[in-house]
Amino acid sequence: MPSLLINADDFGLHADIDRGIFDCIEAGRVQSISFSPNGQTVDWNRLRELQRSGVLVGLHVTLVGEPWLSDGRIVPGWKDLVRSLIVPNTTMRQAVVNEIQKQFQCCADNGLDPRLLSHVDSHQHVHAFNHIWQPVLAAARSFAIPRVRVPWCPTFHAMKKNVGGFALQWIAGGRRRDVPNFLPCLGLAHAGHNTAAIFADELSHAPPRDIELVVHPGVNTPALESRYADWHFDWTGERDALLSDQFAAALAHFQTSQPV
Numbered sequence: 380m381p382s383l384l385i386n387a388d389d390f391g392l393h394a395d396i397d398r399g400i401f402d403c404i405e406a407g408r409v410q411s412i413s414f415s416p417n418g419q420t421v422d423w424n425r426l427r428e429l430q431r432s433g434v435l436v437g438l439h440v441t442l443v444g445e446p447w448l449s450d451g452r453i454v455p456g457w458k459d460l461v462r463s464l465i466v467p468n469t470t471m472r473q474a475v476v477n478e479i480q481k482q483f484q485c486c487a488d489n490g491l492d493p494r495l496l497s498h499v500d501s502h503q504h505v506h507a508f509n510h511i512w513q514p515v516l517a518a519a520r521s522f523a524i525p526r527v528r529v530p531w532c533p534t535f536h537a538m539k540k541n542v543g544g545f546a547l548q549w550i551a552g553g554r555r556r557d558v559p560n561f562l563p564c565l566g567l568a569h570a571g572h573n574t575a576a577i578f579a580d581e582l583s584h585a586p587p588r589d590i591e592l593v594v595h596p597g598v599n600t601p602a603l604e605s606r607y608a609d610w611h612f613d614w615t616g617e618r619d620a621l622l623s624d625q626f627a628a629a630l631a632h633f634q635t636s637q638p639v
Contacts (some may be wrong), residue, residue: 380550381587381589381631386409386412386413386592387413387594388413388594388599389413389415389439389502390412390414391419392445393419393603394435396420396596399614399618402622403618404434406621408622411434411436412434412435413498414438416439416448419445435497437499439497440501440515441508442479442502442505443457443459443505449478450474456501457505458506460475460511461505462509464509464590475511476514479518481520487538493518497524498526499524500530503629504528504547504551504567507554527557527561529554529562529563530567531555531561531564533588534586537581539567539568547567562589563591564591564592564593565591570618571610571613572612574620578621579628583629596617597614597615597618598614599614
């Protein structure tokens with residue numbers, strides 16, 4: 380029977396994001412997390428505890444919005460990163476490779492064996508882009524990590540319908556051949572603004588196959604909203620949607636409607 384993996388992104392970026400994720404883990408609504416090794420609240424002891432408790436823990440390669448571990452630079456967003464890689468700038472491309480390797484090494488240095496990671500993905504899905512995909516995939520393979528996220532939506536219905544959304548769908552579509560066991564993704568079109576109704580709608584249109592639902596729970600506070608003011612996320616709303624009876628009913632319907 381096809382299964383649904385619910386993964387919370389951005390663990391370790393901020394205490395109020397972590398708090399919302401823990402609420403969903405404790406309620407049994409989230410079974411998997413992706414953590415930023417250069418986030419301001421990354422707690423390596425807690426990550427190991429989560430692994431021991433059965434939560435899947437994956438590396439959220441973070442190349443934008445946070446200081447790089449290798450040299451401290453901050454690339455504001457994915458557009459800035461892509462622009463810097465489009466030109467034949469071998470220095471920047473090598474810097475990206477070095478930072479990706481540094482983030483994997485940081486796991487090992489802090490007692491989190493990269494070989495025990497369940498998956499790899501990235502902040503703002505930048506790992507799907509050229510000159511980032513290749514070193515991320517190579518690192519994942521070197522540690523025998525079983526899954527690399529391919530941020531590809533299984534239906535047009537679940538896609539983000541703007542230029543960025545169409546571009547990501549096209550790029551991610553080309554990555555599927557590199558990852559035979561990839562999971563199509565739901566939750567991308569309204570990231571940070573998903574409601575129980577949106578989750579239910581996307582699940583109802585999902586094909587009968589294993590799927591990853593990407594979620595962004597948290598707890599809105601002045602500190603969190605100030606730290607990531609340009610995101611305009613409703614972290615609390617997404618957390619509450621995941622904890623709602625309506626979402627529980629949507630999950631039950633998804634599970635019972637799948638072929639055995």
